[in-house]
Amino acid sequence: MPGTAGSPEPSIHQLRLFLTLSEELHFGRAAARLYMTQPALSRQIRDLEKRLGVALFCRDSRTVGLTDAGRALVAEARAVLEAMERLRVRAGQWGRNLTGRVVIGMIGAESAMPHTHAVLERLRARHPGLTVEVRNLDFAEQAQLLTGGVDVAFLRPPVPPTVELLELATEPRVACLPVDDPLSDRSAVLLADLADRVFVDVPPEAPREWWDFWTANPRPDGTRVRYGPVAHDMEALLLAVARGEGMCFLPAAARSLFPRPGVRYLAVADLPPCASVLGWLAEHRDRPVVRAVREAAVEAMAAEERSDTRPDGPRGDDRGALGR
Numbered sequence: 001m002p003g004t005a006g007s008p009e010p011s012i013h014q015l016r017l018f019l020t021l022s023e024e025l026h027f028g029r030a031a032a033r034l035y036m037t038q039p040a041l042s043r044q045i046r047d048l049e050k051r052l053g054v055a056l057f058c059r060d061s062r063t064v065g066l067t068d069a070g071r072a073l074v075a076e077a078r079a080v081l082e083a084m085e086r087l088r089v090r091a092g093q094w095g096r097n098l099t100g101r102v103v104i105g106m107i108g109a110e111s112a113m114p115h116t117h118a119v120l121e122r123l124r125a126r127h128p129g130l131t132v133e134v135r136n137l138d139f140a141e142q143a144q145l146l147t148g149g150v151d152v153a154f155l156r157p158p159v160p161p162t163v164e165l166l167e168l169a170t171e172p173r174v175a176c177l178p179v180d181d182p183l184s185d186r187s188a189v190l191l192a193d194l195a196d197r198v199f200v201d202v203p204p205e206a207p208r209e210w211w212d213f214w215t216a217n218p219r220p221d222g223t224r225v226r227y228g229p230v231a232h233d234m235e236a237l238l239l240a241v242a243r244g245e246g247m248c249f250l251p252a253a254a255r256s257l258f259p260r261p262g263v264r265y266l267a268v269a270d271l272p273p274c275a276s277v278l279g280w281l282a283e284h285r286d287r288p289v290v291r292a293v294r295e296a297a298v299e300a301m302a303a304e305e306r307s308d309t310r311p312d313g314p315r316g317d318d319r320g321a322l323g324r
Helices: 012-024 027-034 038-052 068-094 114-126 141-147 208-214 234-242 288-308
Strands: 057-059 064-066 100-107 130-137 152-155 163-171 173-178 198-201 226-230 248-251 263-268 274-281 320-322
Touching: 012 027, 012 038, 012 068, 027 038, 064 068, 100 114, 100 141, 100 288, 114 130, 114 163, 114 288, 130 141, 141 152, 141 274, 152 288, 163 288, 173 234, 198 234, 234 263, 274 288
Parallel strands: 100 130, 100 152, 198 226
Antiparallel strands: 057 064, 152 274, 163 274, 163 320, 173 248, 173 263
């Protein structure tokens, strides 16, 4: 048997013929299963053996058997065919003809953010056959990402470690105060100025770590925040502030997205910024619809970075994948 140097690689078709013959151990029966003539099958097997540089079958006038090499290569050939099938299925999943439904959660005003619209437009362009269902989530419902109620979500961290994130934008946080608060005539405050203020709370179903971040609890000096009324969503939160029942911190975009009578927004000089992210369960990252949204988001952010690049360099806010 000649060596394999310079020989072409076996074809997937030949590997299928080899496996069928290894099962039947009879050229006539194998050829019938494969809907081909016996001489054509014999030629293909001889060519496969030449390409591999090893005899796969021992033959005589009455019997066909596998050689030691043939028996050893059956599992390898089957693994190659299974891998090719997985590749074919995966390619179909990621093709532009992806269909089905993806459920996307939105917390707060994320549905109004420019980066959210950019991601959804990119998703629509890449997968026109995909049905997109958007769900507005209240403070407690954001846990639907963990329970599978939504496939991906536009969120404001922090999130549990089981959630992977792609950062879309960063911005400052601002204080949201009743308009008759003594501090409301200022343009900016410090955390220390707000030490005695009551903060609106969220229901117990909402992640506590998340709301502690959003209320800066505890403060740098270790003091704990005092909580007052409970609000289940953004409108209830703003109403509680307008009624003078408490205050809160919100993303700076709230100034334009949530103008309300009785509410005043102030900069907080020593309050760390916040991020806007796309999140998905780490264990679901390779589901076809989740990957489709992830890829659309990466493309949208790359396009925005290119458009934001100026002679004096790109704008200063950070973007990137937040690994878990």
